[in-house]
Amino acid sequence: MRTDAVVLGIAFGYLALLFVIAAWGDRRAEQGRSVIGSPTIYALSIAVYCTAWTFYGSVGRAAEGGPSFLLIYLGPTLAMLASPFIIRKMVRIARAQRITSIADFLSARYGKSVGLGALVALIALIGITPYIALQLKAITLSHAVLMNYPDVPELRMAEENFWADKSFWVALVLAVFIILFGTRHLDASERHEGMVAAIAFESLIKLIAFLSVGVFTVFVLFRGPGELLATAQQSNDLTRLLSLEAVPGGAVGWVGTLAMAFLAFLTLPRQFQILVVENVDEHHLKRASWLFPLYLLAINLFVIPVALAGLLIGDAGSDPDSFVLTLPLSAGLEGLPLLVFIGGLSAATSMVIVETIAMSTMVSNQLIMPLLLRSRRFHPGSRKDLSGWLLGIRRIAIILILLLGYLYHALVGDAYSLVTIGLVSFAAAAQFAPALLFGLYWRGATRLGAIIGLIAGFLVWCHTLLIPGFAQSGWLDDGFLATGLFGWEWLRPYALFGLEGWDIYSHSLLWSLLANAGSLIVISLFTRQTRLEQTQAALFTEALHSSLVYRSLWQGQTTHGELRTLLGRYLGTSATRRVLAVSANDHDDDQPVAPETIARAEQALSGALGSASARVLIHSVVRGEALDLEAVLSILDTTSQTLEYNRRLEQKSQELARIGEELRSANERLRELDRLKDEFVAMVSHELRTPLTSIRAFAEILRDSPDLPNDKREHFLDVVVWESQRLSRLIEEILDLARLESGRLTLNPQPLDLVTLTRQSVDAVQQVQQDRGVTLTVDLQVDTAPVIGDPDRLEQVIINLLDNAAKFADEQTPHVRLALARHKDRFRLSVEDNGNGVDPADRERVFEKFHQLQPQRTGHGQSRGRPRGSGLGLPISRGIVAHLGGRLWIEEAATLGGACLVMELPERSA
């Protein structure tokens, strides 16, 4: 069944199917029913990342480098995780500026520089052509394996005639495909819907093919993964393969490859094409950011099993790169090898298609167009129609690039294994990363910095990877690998500056990126940007912030006639009509053109020719600076400044609101205090007046009635004395309070024994309490209680506490209990009563001065008509205790059930 005719029939039949799908996709797009307007299709098309290098090479790499093959896919996973930040920004910029390729992107960022665009295109051409060659090689190789099995295929391409090489014909068919579906529009920034649909389809095919081989290997050749692992376990070489030991460069190589894959995923021209240029809707990124990593995971799931199985079963001579084919072949299957071959073909062709489109756009827009614009024939002044020419240039570029790839494949392809070429290309693409990432996030990166950085990185890459590669294929004398360039040891390509022990890719990546990013930063810090550069830098770095419409800022002048001629020459008549349609109500060629129209015209030209050429062309007809750069810059600055101000304003207003709230509550508190003060004054006056009144009354009686009986007279005098005492006590309290408040209370602290002091105080009040009928229990649990305090003041406090308790104890059977106990290194004196207690919410208020004066809050003693005492005792007591380093608080009485006032004083240290 595996005859040449059948295999070729299937292969070219498959290619024909691609044509059908692409044509269908384009047809649907024309009808306005796009097939690629779905995030899933977008994610599948990103899988163009998985080339033949993945399809065949992953197994080969796993067979030699162990788990390191996974890094090539973990890097892009990281990049996709970061896509809401990085790729979304790129997509938005590309949409706004009609970017056509990564070269165009970098050129636009650094002031629409022609030189930078050309440099990027050139580096890409040198770095990526081997990669295209790799795909063609994979096709040839897989075909040879398929046809010659079980013989080892002889691969001497140079000796074979190219017309007998299938990959030559495949390349030719692909050229036709790309010309048909990749250059339908002149505008390269427009989507190639048919092509994307075909790519998504190819991604599905390669996934299915690889999974089929995997399932076949694990479940048919072996009875499940367990048996495969058990078999592999018996071989030391195979178990080693699963560990980090097999990874080239060990842990350093691991990180290096991961970083390289991350950067290359963002900068490979084909990835840029699919991710950014062909993106229909930036919201598709959301789905793709996890679906594409999932695709990568799926296609890698069976790589290790296939590699293990290939090493176990396959004859030792077989190339690990073709295990995917030889495993089903060795089992004598007919259909599966064909499916695998188609899978490999789909992986290779999808890559070649997208890469070639991206490269041809770059080459024609960044390399050829700027040159042509300088020649007389294409000079903007002449009047020939050039739109056909432009498409022609791009088509020739496609054919040339494919031819170059084929030549490379035919001439040097043998020397490299699949993986090697791939990683060399990755390292080349990674050189664009500093210019790209710094350009996206650092406004100060300048054109000169980017150019020098790129050149430096590229040179290091040539020295450490490309040229040694040539030398190893026998093209050059490989002596310099060991002795270094010019015989200088420190210039050895694989051990630059004596850095040894790294794998060659991490080594090259480190030095080239160091040179690249280092030059970019240093030179940027010491060069100036032109105004156009500044504007573009601002537009790029602020892309996610400002939805700036800067069209109205165009100020150059030109006429309809001139603009129409220019566009007509480069874009063709129908496109010109589209661009000018909106404003061309009057067809007077001498009418000045509205600024928006000029902006639209430059964008249309950008989409077709790249931003640098478009700028040159627009300036050939527009007098004066087309874009008011100063204005754009100032607006961009204003926008970011406004954002900043807004943020600050918001902070300020929040702060103000908070302060206002604080002020309001402080004000309320003050009012409350004011009210209390008024009440206090009223109450104090009342309190003062009551004894005064009675003193006066009794004094008057004594004065007016000389004939009072003696015992009555004495009683009246007693009352006068007693009321005077009450009066002076009250005044004393008020003075104490005033001193406490102003901090002028003078205490006389000295060592004393609290037990003795308590006894004294109890003795002092006992008589009075007994007279009132209060039962006083004293419970001193310690013999001595050394503290520091003012004896007079402390006694005052204790008496006050006892007095207070007596007042609030139960009316019928008043009972007060005093206890003194040690609590850790402090002494607690508690005074309980059997009254109503104090509501927990009010406990702190009891210590507020004047509190007593608020009858509704006292809770005690109202039944006796009026609050007793001035209400100043407790605040004063607390103030005194606090001055002595202790605390005074109120809690639930443990034994008597009423309120319990606790005074706590620290023990005097010996």
Add this chain to the structure above:
Amino acid sequence: MKPARHKERLIALIGLAVLLFSPPLILVFDRYRPDGISALPIYLFLAWGAVILLMAWLMERPTHDESCEDDAR
């Protein structure tokens, strides 16, 4: 507050992924060899799958819709 949280979660996830795929952890799992076979490949696939799951959860929740539109840089 939601947009900022979404952005922070994304950044945290990126950090987590970098951590999971880099040497210190890689070395730990490489040295863990139950049957003489390194657990590294299994670990990588599991960690990878977990990261993808988390990303899918973050991106597909309907609530965040336009959340990271204009503040992510």
